[in-house]
Structures are given as structure tokens and as C-alpha cells.
Amino acid sequence: MKVLVTGGTGFIGRWVVKKLLDDHHDVWILDNLANSKKTNINEFKSHIHLKSFIQGDIKDEKTLEELFQRVQFDICYHLAASINVQDSIDDPKTTFENDVTGTFNVLEQCKRNDVKIVFMSTCMVYDRAIKPSGISELDMVKPASPYAGSKIAAENMVLSYYYSYGLPVVVVRPFNTYGPFQKTGGEGGVVAIFINNKLDGKLLSIYGDGKQTRDLLYVEDCADFVVTAGYLDKANGHIINAGTGKDISINDLAMLVSKNPAAIKHIPHIHPQSEIQKLLCNYSKAKELLDWEPKISLEDGIKRTEEWIKFTKEPSNKEN
Template sequence: MNILLTGGAGFIGRWVAKRLLADGHSVRILDDLSNGAEANLAEFRDNPKLKFSKGSILDESLLAQLFENDRYDICYHLGASINVQDSIDDPLTTFNNDTVGTFYILEQCRRHHVKVVFMSTCMVYDRCMDDSGINESHPIKPASPYAGAKIAAENMVLSYWHAYGLPTVVIRPFNTYGPYQKTGGEGGVVAIFVKNKLAGKTLNIYGEGTQTRDLLFVEDCARFVVEAGYSDKVNGEIVNAGLGRDISVNDLALLIAGDASRITHVEHIHPQSEIQKLLCDYSKAERLLDWKPEITLEEGIRQTEAWIRKTDLI
């Protein structure tokens, strides 16, 4: 197939690109490199089936040109502002990128009848109250402008299924981690903790550290993203993906550092947008896509640490 992948130079996007190319598809990546980096695509630089365009999903004329020239079968829409604190500090940028940009993508896909796989987030959910996990009918809570913009975009995506019959699916991966994730301030908790451990620094936990996360290894996430595009069974649906196991940030830090004395607690930068418990119920993905995670948390952390050591990002 001929595929458009927005945000394909980002952390999850480059793994989605890798899987699509391995499956033999032609992939056009559109990325403005605000979060991603061309270096993430170095592995595929010589693949004739990969094309890269630097540009914004807010550039309507560029989108029109790409859709007219390439004639896509699927659009995997991962391009977005992704940082919760940034959305609190500057909600306009997040709204434009995540909601308005998604609308522009939808309009092109409607004109050319291209399936849309929309990458949303588990951050749209209200906290999990027990160990049964969060399924797709769980209450949502826009606790940050990031979550609010994603919910707005989700509703637009699903409206194009109901109003126009355009094949669309909303996917909500839980906290994804692994190789190629940033290890600095905009990175994920696993990458930051591992980097600090290897650098001999303390692992700083925001707040009390009792908040839990369901951590999904990035290759499992990419497989989920790709399969959502291939299957008609999920058209018009919202689908979760996660490990199905949560861990407190305190326990995660101890698992990574192996030494409680290297862990400290600091004031939370956005306590109002914290979700106290995140635990995924991925039974819908298993039922409709025959998908389930394959990499354990311990193995995923081992692979992440090995990558950070290898790339010398300490």
C-alpha cells in the first residue's frame, strides 16, 4: 500500500515506519521535526520505499499536494504536540496542532477516501478505581489542554466515520517507552530514569510517587498501531493498548535504580493534571485485532537501557 505517516520521525513514529516498511509498503513521512528528528530514520535512509517531507500538518496547501500526488491508502496520524506541561503553558499551540491539524488531515482523507488511524492517548481517561483496568467505555477527564485537544480531535475523527462513512479508528496507547525515546525533559519516565541511573544521578519523582502507570514497550505499540490500519473490524471504534499491568512510579524507580538511596521526591510540576492510577484493559484489541503485548516490563527496561548505553546519550 501507499501510506502517509504524520509524526513519523518521532519516537513511536519511527517504529511504526519500520514495521510498515518491513511489511513492504511505501511510506511518506510528514514531520515538522518539532518533536522528532531525522536521525531517528537513519536506519531506513537507503530504503527506496521511504520518502520524507519536512512540513506541518497545519500547512493545508502542502497536505493537498501530498494527497494529490501520492494517492494514499491509509493515513497513520501520529503528528501532535505531546507534552502535558507545554499544553498548560501554551494551550493554543497544542490545540492548533492536535485538533485543528487533525481536522486538516481529515478533510484531505475525506476528499481522497483514505482510512485514518488517529493516535490519541490514555491521558484522556479519568483515574482507574480498581484493578479491573480501564476499557474504552471508562469515563474521560480532560485534566490538561493536551487531553482536551485530543478528545476534541477524537470526536472529529469519529464524526467522519458517522457522517461520511470514512474509515477511521481512534487508538489510545498507554504510556509507551523504549529505544529512541528522548532521555531529557520531554522524554518518558523510563528513559529519564534509566539515563539518570547510568549517569550516576538521582532519580527524581514528582509528588509522592504512588501514582501508577501501565507501561507499553514501543515495538508492541507500533504493532498495535499498524494492525489498526490493516483491519476493517476497528473502523468507527476506539481501541486501547497497554501491558495490562500497572506499577507505581516509586516501584518503577526502584526497579530501575536497584537502590532506594538514589531516589528522591520533588514538588510536582502539574499535580492538577496527574492521573493517580492508569491500568489498561486491552481485551478489545485482543478480540478485534488479535493483539496483545509480548514484551514484559523487565525485558523492555533491559532493552531500553542497552540502547541508551549503546547510543551514549548519558
């Protein structure tokens, strides 16, 4: 197939690109590099199936129109977005423009050119998990941040194109994804930040009491899920979760990473109103519809992530 990946140089995006290339599809990447870097795809730059990297913005209708006119895509994996919850509270306008208006622009091109779209949403649209089985796609959503609100709005717009125009669409909601190529600074995920701080001999800072839980999904499992959702027609029109079905408190995660209680400190939450206290995924729909299950355990995923972060810290690599 001919595949467009928006946000393809981002953390999850580059793994989606890798999976598509491994499956021998021709891939085009569109990314404005606002939240990523082109070096994330250096591994693929000579790959026969990576056709083009376009530095461009999904808010630029002309760039999108020219790209869709030049290439008759079979499918678009739409991952480009503002993804930081705290930033969305401080600057909701930017998040809305990227996540809602940008998604509308991509949708319009997909409709005009009859291109299936897989829309990357998030578990942050949900309210806290109450049932022992975890959060299913039928559970309540709660826009606790402008990020969550923008993703819910974009999801509804995507699904409206399925019902109004018959456009093949899938909405995917991965739970908290971590792994190699995730940022290790303020905009990164908790696993990457904890590992990086441990390696640097810094304290692992936890917002609030640390009792909040997360269902942590390794990035290659996430990419496999996202790509598979695009392959199967029976997923069209559906919202689908992906996670491990196991959650861990941030306190326990910090101990798993550091093995040292003295290296952990608690700090006041910047935006406590946006915190979801319990995130636990029920991925039974993904298993039934896509025959998908996670393969990498949290312990193995943390080990792989730490090895990658260590490698990127090597002096010889810093100079390159």
C-alpha cells in the first residue's frame, strides 16, 4: 500500500513507520518537527520503501492538498498532534488548532481522495477506571484537560465522516505508551523521565501522593496495534483501546525503576485537576476484533528502554 503517516518522526510515529516498512508498504511522512526530530527516522533513510519525508504542518491546507494530489494514498495514519496535557491547560488554543483543526484538514483530504484514516486518540479522554476489568470503549469520557477535550472533539469529527460520508475510519485509544525514542525531559513520559533521572543520579519526582495508576504499554506493542487497526476492514467505524490489562501506581513504578526509596520525592501537582487517578485498560475489543495482545512485559519494556537511553547517552553518540 501507499501510506501517509502524519507525525511520523514522533515517538510512536517512528515505530508505526518502522512497522509499515517492515511490512513492505511505501511510506510518506509528514511532520512539522515541533515535538520531534528528523534523526528519529535516521534508521530508515536509505530504506527502499520510505518514499519521502515532508516537513510540513497539518494546519497548512495547501501542503496537504498538494501531497494528496501528488500521491494516491491507500491509508493515512494520523498521529500528528499536540500531546502534552499540562501545556494544553496553559495554552489551550494551540492544542485545539493542532488536534481539532489539523485533524479536520486531514479528514477533508481523506474524504476527497477516498483514503482510509486511522486516528490516534488517547486514554486521557476517559474518566478513572472503576471496574476491576478496567476501562472499555463503552465507559464514560471526561475532558479533564483541553488536550482530552480536543481529542474527544477530533474523535467525533472523524466518526462523523464514517457515518455521513462512508469514509473508512478507525479511532485508536492506546493507554500510556513508553519505550525507546520517547523524550526524557519535561515533555516525555514518566518511564523515560524516571529512567533518565536514575541514570543521571537525580531524584525521581512524583506529582502528588503517587497513588495514581497507569497501564503502561510498550511502544512496539502500541505500533503493532495501531498499524493492525488500519489493515482490517472490520475495524472500520470502531473506537478501540490498547493496553496491558495491568496497572501500576507511580510510587511502585518509581521503585521498580530506581530500587531505592531514598531516590524518590513527592512534589505538589502542577495541575491536579487534570490527573486521572486510575487508568487500567480493558483491551478485550482489540483482542476480539484485531486478534491483538501485548507481548512485552513492563519489566522487559523498562529494561529495553533503559538500554536505549544508556546508548543515547554514550559520548561517542553525543558527538554525532
